[in-house]
Amino acid sequence: MTGHDPISQHLQDSMNHWGSGTDDPAMQQAMERSIAAHHALATSPGVTFEAHEDIVIVLHPGFELLDMVGPYHFLAAMIGATMHLATTGDVTEPVRSSSGMPITPTTTLDDAPSAPTVLLIPGGETGVLTSDTHAINAIRRLGQNAELITSVCSGSLALAAAGLLEGRRATSHWSVRHLLPGHGAIEVDERVVEDGNVLTAAGVTAGMDLAIRLVARFRGDTYARFLELGAEYDPQPPFGSGTPDQAGPELTALSRDFLAPLEEQLRAP
Template sequence: MTNHHPQDTAAAAQKHLATLHDAFTATTGGEISDPAAQAAWDRSATAHNALAARPGVTLSGDENLVVVLHPGFDILDVIGPYYFLSSMIGATIHLATTGAAAEPVTSANGLPLIPTTTLAEVPKTPTVLLVPGGDTKVLLTDPAAMTMIRRLGTTAATVASVCTGAIALAAAGLLTRRRATSHWSVRHLLAGYGAIPVDERVVADGNILTAAGVTAGMDLALTLVGRLRGNDYARFLELGAEYAPQPPFGAGTPDTAGTELTALAHDFFATIEHDLRAH
């Protein structure tokens, strides 16, 4: 959790409210003349202050969170966590490319994202280093990127991954003798890199947090929010996002999908498993 004095938190909350007030009254010259609008503003301001006053909550902070963008990253591995992490007032998220600055990085799904910085230029001691999955072989075969991940992983307050991103962390030597998870199809490969595979959705081992496949990145992000800003802050974001999954087919894990479909999927991902195996 971030270390803020109560008076600092209160001041940050008031500064945030002032910014919101300016945005709310941008078209009315800084004044609220409509009684209904004034009542809405009063309710919102009171709620902001009430949230800030809840035990354990830090409403505004100054965290630096580094999300690695490598070619072929899984889009939801980044966007899912980004949604919740960017909701932390005052936090800065660095979308750090492993390539050239300002060049869009195309995800495995074909959607490009524009990075905000390069991996070489991010803060040297980030609050969080987050490595997404996707075409993780691209990272494993990029010595410069792996060197930077290894360096940042030793200085970051928290090191995290989503899906096959855990394989990159393990290959960088950051998961040695650590409990960790990854996508179910490659989780067993962690042992070959010296990690301890665990079949759980989010695994915390000290300052290392790893998430299982793709959608588990949102669970990871909420866990991080709870650690950094308090559990009630994370619960508030979970409610605001209406994050209450009800998958229509209930086949999201090997246990629920059944042996036949799981075997098919395992074979489908065989080339990925081969590429990520420790040699």
């Protein structure tokens, strides 16, 4: 393996990761198979093996963890992409998710790339974000220069509050999706909705669907299918109650009441 092409560099990084194990004949053979597989993927028709996307994911207090981690898993697997976790606060302070897990940011909204390839807003306690005037202004600025504007779950309401969904078809978590028209957007009941350079995903797990679509857009369908296989992304929910229609009116009413404060926070002024 020679040269400084993207494949060679990525393979060198992989070998360094395995370290002393590469001295073992069986491991050497395994690495040779891996090298061949890397080249096969990189040279597959329609595949862009490496590019240099800037992915900005906004972290606000009380963000929904899976809204961020799900897309991050797939988008970070695009070799050469740079992931920016942009906090609405101080970059030295971890941002606590709605489930309590803290995530360390890498930048602030003010210092994030001014023209990101992808701007992604997760949901969660979105009222905290929409009430932060500085953050909403920064999201508006970044969105106006972004190649793609995206959201997961109630994050679309933050995009709407920033004026980025005016006249656009969009979706959100089922409990707040009906609020989109009040902010100038067009409500659509779909898992992922694309309107021009705006892509919005429904609740939580739909963020992974969104991310896989983004990978296909930037790196080709084969690359996206490869990552989908690697993640064994084959959802088979044990109860099949992931939508109001599937859950039934009683459970849906309970869930809607549970989320009533969020709904009230996100109503248009």
